[in-house]
Amino acid sequence: MVLQRVWTSPVMWLFYSLISGFLTDGVFVLPAPQNFSVQSTNMKHLLMWSPVSQPGETVFYSVEYQGEYESLYMSHIWIPSSQCSPTKGLECDVTDDVTATVPYNFRVRAMLASQTSAWSTLEHPFNRNSTVLTPPRMEVTEHGLHLVIELEDLGPQFEFLVAYWRSEPGATEHVKVVRSGDIPVYLETMEPGAMYCVKAQALVKAIGRRSAFSKTECVEMQGGPLPLALALFAFVGFMLILMVVLLSIWKMGQLLRYSCCPTVYLPSAVKITSPSQKLISCRKEEVDTCAVTVLSSEHLLGVWISQT
Known part of the structure; x- marks a missing residue:
């Protein structure tokens, strides 16, 4: 034990x-x-x-x-x-x-x-x-007659619903779907001098949810039609430029024409309007002078033979 x-x-x-x-x-x-x-x-x-x-x-x-x-x-x-x-x-x-x-x-x-x-x-x-979805941060500016929208980049799973309208009673609200890769967003041409408002919300299709809308931002379009004097000046300038271009084309055509196919004109002093004119009235001692001053070289030989 x-x-x-x-x-x-x-x-x-x-x-x-x-x-x-x-x-x-x-x-x-x-x-x-x-x-x-x-x-x-x-x-x-x-x-x-x-x-x-x-x-x-x-x-x-x-x-x-x-x-x-x-x-x-x-x-x-x-x-x-x-x-x-x-x-x-x-x-x-x-x-x-x-x-x-x-x-x-x-x-x-x-x-x-x-x-x-x-x-x-x-x-x-x-x-x-x-997951908690927050309204996207947004910045709205105007460029020419377009509204430009910069949206916060939340990742490739996100899309954005952008709503915009003219700031007036009874105005129609337009909606545009924007993907993350399409930022910045240029909206359609707006009327100059008018006020437009924009808001946006985030959307995730993978979970079928969307955020609340962001705070509304309004921008006044600054563009306007050209003044009459400026438009007239632009038209006159355009016409002057057009005339210069056409004149340059015509001048260039003339230069090419005379360079490639020139036309030769005989001086009026050597032209004979009548074959027998001036030849009979020339004395023998003046034949050389007449021939030099009036006749061409081809006719000079004929005159010399006839006189001898």
């Missing part, structure tokens, strides 16, 4: 030693992060938690999630977040992890060297259709 007591005591001591070591060096040495929550605005999803304090040490955190498929059919699988596993911060942007409008479970734990804490999980699964 004594021998049995001696044999069992070391076994129990070894067992308790292993349990004690496991509890000391095991998973749940650090306290779990507290106040774990999610904030979602305009389809940007951010997990936040309180710090785990360890004086003189840098504590890291690991974030994991389960989508609807993993939660229902593969509940033992948790996927590390693509942005913060691990991270030293106290928040994690999980926008890229939430890709569908289904419930998502999230959990976070603290890590220090080989020590880790228990997981903290969200009280309720998160669905992105609960």
